[in-house]
Amino acid sequence: MIKKYTCQNGVRIVLEKIPTVRSVAIGLWIKTGSINETPDNNGISHFLEHMFFKGTTTRGAREIAESFDSIGGQVNAFTSKEYTCYYAKVLDNHASMALDVLSDMFFNSTFVEEELQKEKNVVYEEIKMYEDTPDDIVHDLLSRAVYENHPLGYPILGTEETLSTFTSETLKQYVHDMYTPDKLVVSIAGNVDESFIKEVEKLFGSYQRSDKARETTGRPSFHQNKLSRKKETEQAHLCLGFEGLHIGHKDVYSLIVMNNVLGGSMSSRLFQEVREQRGLAYSVYSYHSAYQDGGMVTIYSGTGANQLDVLYETIQNTLFQFKKEGITAKELKNSKEQLKGSLMLSLESTNSRMSRNGKNELMLGKHRSLDEIVEQIDQVTEESVFTLTNNIFTDNFSTALISPIEGWKGLK
Template sequence: MPVQMTTLENGLTVISDEMDHLKSAAVGVWVGAGSRSETDDQHGISHLLEHMAFKGTKQRSARDIVEQIEAVGGEVNASTGLESTAYYARILQEDLPLAVDILGDILTESVFDADELHREQHVILQEIGAAHDMPEDRVFDHVQEKAFPDQPLGRTILGTPQMVQSFTPKAIHDYMDDHYHGPAMVLSAAGGVKHDELVNLGREAFSKFSNTDVSAPQKAVYKGGESRDVQKELMEAQVVLGFEGKSYKNEEFYTAQILASLLGGGMSSRLFQEVREKRGLCYSVYAFHWGFADSGLFGIHAATGAEDLGELMPVILGELMRASEDLTLEELNRSRAQIKAGLLMSLESPAARASQIARQRLLFGRTLSTSELVEKIEAISVEDVRNMAANLFTKSSPSMASVGPVDALMPLDEVSKRLGTGA
């Protein structure tokens, strides 16, 4: 059965993908507000709100929320991203009404009790500390900050200890009042679900949200730069080299996805074979491409020992430049197959499918059929990917971040010169 979509009177969209062979369902609410939506004095409030939504409502205590969903064998959780926040549950199909009721309750009737807030702020401070203790997490935070400096897109989702501790219940209510409106919200479900039932449940649970448009976040401006966090006591060095990528809405988005797969998407990729297998210069190397609403970040991550840093970056740069010259149809077909397989496999997971169609609605105003996505991927040629490599790595200033014993790492100005972007 095709995806069904209904827009409620308050602008909230209800989407479902019925998988009639399943006896379970995944259901959630996706809100088009994440850390990018925060002002300077709200850094980290999106993530704090996600935590506080489960800490008690006018009808349910924090314990009631988890006990009621777990009493039917279900589970409930949430996640905060740069551009959206999701609250979701996994249940048996007959328990869909309970799951939607709980989701509606936590999003419309949360009390944000001051004592609960104080406890959760402490929990998030521990989360921030844990992330700081993980060099791989820190290096990605640093590269994003250098790619998009002095703007929400370049800030961490978790926030800073000082900022998180400053938030009051009123600040959280005010943030919700500004960003949680019907047109920016999607109730999405996949699995053993009936669309008409979901619409009726959604109308009852989320009627309190207004039909008010939400202002767009600050426009992303890519700049580039270097962050070098020298930690000589560490045994390993974490390095990320980044470039401005493509927006989800850019017609070249999937070309960039294919390029990332070709370079470092698996054990057969160029970087893995040349850097790790042939030369043994690192124990982990891969490429990634993150798309945002109006920009993107393409990057390469490597983890290695200090003794190999001097040789590592020249080899990586050589592979980046070579991709624009001798990329083959065989490599393209292999990457195409990997991406198509990922798309098709996601259809077998209710949770992945509910998230996919909700995010598509928020990004594009509609859902995209699998055949449409496959058609876009099939249309990409070897020349398209070669041109992408030639332009991506030479037309904008790179971003680079490193954490660990990184004294021997090639400096950014030398990286730029080798790529042809420096003086």
């Protein structure tokens, strides 16, 4: 049973008590990510996530790390396009300590110059490491092709140029402007009772920050573009992007089933046709990214540059047959059972429950029970998947390619 509580200042707390475990997961979810950035401060959300671990007025960076290591706990964070999350997982008897350290990081990080410079070097190396993984950066290239100058097309890591401009003052101002109470959800899952809500409220329930009106970026438009980069790689990395559905869309479970059948598993159409039947690629898959005001279905595969034409034709032929035939009764049944199985297994993890509840509260403001989700999965039909397939896989798509050679005909 999920308990929801809204503090006087607007901070939302969601708690799911799980008495059968001995752990507690706590997450601070802030509705701020690269979508809230500008070309001048791109990457600041991610850099801020790093700096929250670099020391507070009472704890140094080492002390923050040791406070969790010494009790066998875990602490980490991540940044996405639309939100940032700081989270910890500890034994239930250390829950209060974990909450105290997370709140200290949230409110009292110092962003001192010495740590700032060291962490800039760390993120420079992270950007370089990312550049060495073309099968990752091709997805950023696709986002830029699809969303052009909208912030959804920005890379989460930012660039070396923007990173070099960040100062202690710019970080503090960004926190002041963006880490406001109305944007914060504290999600807890594990072996703690409702009294823990009072502990959270004591730490987070009274702070105030700027509520001045902030300019919005506007709804993202889906664009049809073809972008490529020449890079000395062993393979050509290809991404196709189609317009998908926003978070909370009524057809989202039909889309999840559709994606599962198309490229979400080893038995999927793309995996079987591209890898098993033709041996064209080691890696081939599809996935859906859902945002507040839009979504994208991505197909990725990597192959030798000399096989790029055959790979592209195989993907297009697979999509053509998929649109023409729809899915079979067996595929529908297997996909539904696979989804239910993944859902049930994820419920065994306090981290997964904390994440699910935090994201649902932050992005949707509501929570579905397990029975409600299973019911929605069961309502997916061959017809609903067929309709969605033909609505999504049109000629209006974008292409991104990273390849060791230039001039591939598919980009003309």
